Amino acid sequence: MKIWVINRRVILSILCIFILIGVTFVYLSDFGNMIIGVMNKDKVLPIYCVDTEEKKIAISFDAAWGDQYTNGILDILDKYNVKTTFxxxxxxxxxxxxxxxxxxxxxxxxxxxxxxxxxxxxxxVGQITQELNETGEKIEKITGVKPILFRPPFGDYNNRLIETAKKNGYYTIQWDVDSLDWKELGAQPVVDRVTRNVKKGSIVLFHNNAKYVLEYLPLVIERLQREGYEIVPISELIMKDDFYIDHTGMQRKNKKE
Structure with missing residues (x-):
């Protein structure tokens, strides 16, 4: 009986070791793939921010899951004479x-x-094209203007996505300042995070249906304007041609030879 108990413990220990090795392997594989992706010189990047000497930034709102606060957002933007990108x-x-x-x-x-x-x-490529064209056509039908900016859901992208978006007339846009407003931590954490991290050429990510958006938005705008920033739509911040994107995702002007 005593031998059986020892054997069972040994077997359980061995199983635990194999499970630990398996989990570690999966983790390290994912981490390794992430590192390889970042360091891959052939990786195509979207625009995270813009290299500019002007004290200009853009704030943007992703709209997918509701409309509860959108009218209030528009009223606040009107009050501070700010134009943004949705x-x-x-x-x-x-x-x-x-x-x-x-x-x-x-x-x-x-x-x-x-x-x-x-x-x-x-x-x-076909599915990406369909995703882009369906929404682009809907927006153009309502507004009369075909959008030229595209933001990938979840910030998830690869070379195929960015290249396909470009072929369909889109600049792919990310952000370098994430407000994390979706975490619903309150208004002040959003204000602190955005104003602490913003710089010339930044693109800030907000969500139109974030719980505290009507509280943090005026505070953010007031602080940024007080610090001398001009807030513009993204298409007025980015370069449309003769540019490259460096390894950090910053859009830079091509140097003349």
Whole structure:
């Protein structure tokens, strides 16, 4: 009996060791793939921020899951005379067409945020094209303007996505300042995070349906304007041609030879 107990413990110990080795292998494989991806010189990057001497930044709102605070956001932007960029998902456009028109009429820029909000790096070229075109056509039908900016859902991208977006007339846009407003930690943490990390040429990520957006937005705008920043739509911040994107995702002007 005593031998059986020892054997069982040995077997359980061996099983635990194999499980630990397996988990470690998976973790290290994922981490290694991430490092390889970042260091890969052939990796194509979206625009995270812009190299500029002007004290200009852009703030943006991703809209996918609701409309509760959008009117309030537009009122705040009007109050501070600020124009921004809204990235809209196709099913949001379907549900709130009047709001899409209102955003446009208020002088804000509308970007494409896909049709169904998928992880687009997992899609084929045909599927990516469909996601872009469906939403682009819906936005153009309502506003009369074809969007030229695209933000991947979840910030998820690969070379195929960025290259396909470019072929369809889009600049792929990320952000270098994440407000983390979706964590619903309150207004002040968002204000502190954004104002602490913003710099010339930054692109800030907000969400139109974040719980505390109507509290933090005026505080952020007031602080940034007080510090001398001009807030502009993303298309007014980025370069449209003769540029390259460095390894950090910063868009830079090509140097003349």
């Amino acid at each position: 990235f809209l998902v196709g099913f949001w456009v379907d549900k709130y067409p009047d709001m899409v028109k209102k955003i446009q009429d208020k002088g804000h820029e509308i970007g494409n945020h896909s049709s169904t909000h998928p992880h687009m790096s997992k899609l084929s």
